Amino acid sequence: MKTGLLSFATAIIAAPALASTVSVSSFSKSAYDSSVASMGRTVTQDFESFGEHNIVDGFATNVGKFSTVGGEGTGATVTDADFDNDGSMLALRDSNVFGRVSTTRELTGNLYYGNFLDSNDTLGIVWNVVLGAERMFDRLAFTVTDAAEFGNSMEITTPFGSTVISSAGGGLQRLVEIDFGQAVSSATITLSHFKGNNQRTNDGFSIDDIAVGEVPLPASALLLIAGLAGLAAMRRRKA
Numbered sequence: 001m002k003t004g005l006l007s008f009a010t011a012i013i014a015a016p017a018l019a020s021t022v023s024v025s026s027f028s029k030s031a032y033d034s035s036v037a038s039m040g041r042t043v044t045q046d047f048e049s050f051g052e053h054n055i056v057d058g059f060a061t062n063v064g065k066f067s068t069v070g071g072e073g074t075g076a077t078v079t080d081a082d083f084d085n086d087g088s089m090l091a092l093r094d095s096n097v098f099g100r101v102s103t104t105r106e107l108t109g110n111l112y113y114g115n116f117l118d119s120n121d122t123l124g125i126v127w128n129v130v131l132g133a134e135r136m137f138d139r140l141a142f143t144v145t146d147a148a149e150f151g152n153s154m155e156i157t158t159p160f161g162s163t164v165i166s167s168a169g170g171g172l173q174r175l176v177e178i179d180f181g182q183a184v185s186s187a188t189i190t191l192s193h194f195k196g197n198n199q200r201t202n203d204g205f206s207i208d209d210i211a212v213g214e215v216p217l218p219a220s221a222l223l224l225i226a227g228l229a230g231l232a233a234m235r236r237r238k239a
Contacts (some may be wrong), residue, residue, distance in 0.1 A: 020160040020180045027143050027173035029107055032209065035141045035177055039213030043131055046104045046209050047092060047115040052082075054089040054120070063140075063210050064129040066090060066117060069192050073121025075202040091120040099171030102204035103143040105114070107209060116208040123199045124192030125207060131214060136183040139213040144174045144191070147205045154205065157190045163236070183215040 006186060045063045057067035073087035077097055084204055085091065093100070094114045104113040121127050131137055147154040149170040156163050158178060165174065180187065193203045 017124055020158050020178060022156055022158060022161055023177045023179075024144075024150060024156070024163060024165055025175050025177075027103060027175045031175050032107060032141065032143070033068060033212055035175065036211045039139050039141075039211065041176075041214045041216070043137075043214055044209070044211045046102075046111050046113070047117055048104060050092045050115060052092055052094045052115075052217055054083070054085055054091050055117075055224045059090070063131065063212050064186075067126045067128075068122040069124035069190060069199070070122075071123035071199070071201040073201050073204065075121050075204075077118075077121045077202075077204050079131040085120070087121060089120060090122065090125060091118045092116075093118045096102045096173070097206070098204070099146040099149075100204060101145055101171075101173075102206075103145065103173060116206040118206050119191075119193075119204045121204045123201055124190060127189045127191075127207075129187045129212065130185070131212060134185075134217065136217060137212045138181075138183045138214040138215050139179045140211060141175060141177045142210040143208045144176055145206045145208070146171050147174060147191075148193070150203065151195075152200065152203055153194050155190075155192055155194060159187055209230045 001206070035058070043063055045061050055066065059066045068088070068090050078085050078087035081091070093116055097118060100116065100118055102114045102116045105111060117125070129137070129140065134142060144154070148165040148167055151167055153167070154165040160180065178189070191205070191207070193200050193205065
């Protein structure tokens with residue numbers, strides 16, 4: 001009963017946002033730092049603590065879970081990998097992969113940093129953003145490299161809005177910022193390449209340097225949760 005009541009309380013606090021804003025701009029250290037600073041408290045992920053390998057769907061991190069949109073890569077990204085790679089999963093990489101690179105090196109100045117999450121020539125990346133039980137966020141930012149080359153486009157979708165990157169050019173780096181308009185407890189973000197109206201494989205991209213702006217629960221929400229927890233305890237004693 002307590003878990004159900006707490007989940008109900010969180011659902012009240014995190015009512016669905018009416019709209020979200022997705023913006024894409026050229027990546028630079030100054031632009032990224034400014035975006036992250038404006039969020040206040042953030043939870044970050046740069047993938048530097050992971051080794052190079054394929055990851056199974058539902059790969060868990062401190063900013064949520066990652067899966068592939070589907071499809072199977074069969075290009076040189078897959079066949080030339082220096083690890084066992086069948087092209088059916090996303091991959092963590094630690095070096096330049098046909099224009100996909102880490103942005104952490106530029107942000108930190110540390111030449112030993114080079115990791116990023118690679119779409120691995122699949123149809124794209126699904127990111128289920130979750131920080132943990134009873135934790136909320138309202139904005140996030142991340143970098144994308146090598147999106148929408150060869151006349152293709154990348155669609156970035158959220159539960160409340162989307163945007164399209166068109167013909168950005170090979171190897172270019174972009175800063176993606178998403179504002180949900182209010183605090184939410186979870187959100188699913190999908191990044192996928194298209195040729196016309198069709199999703200396509202063998203046109204990979206990378207994401208890196210994720211920052212999620214955490215929103216502390218207001219005092220009123222904490223009192224509501226405490227009250228519901230107390231009510232649950234009373235019901236257990238009466239049972």
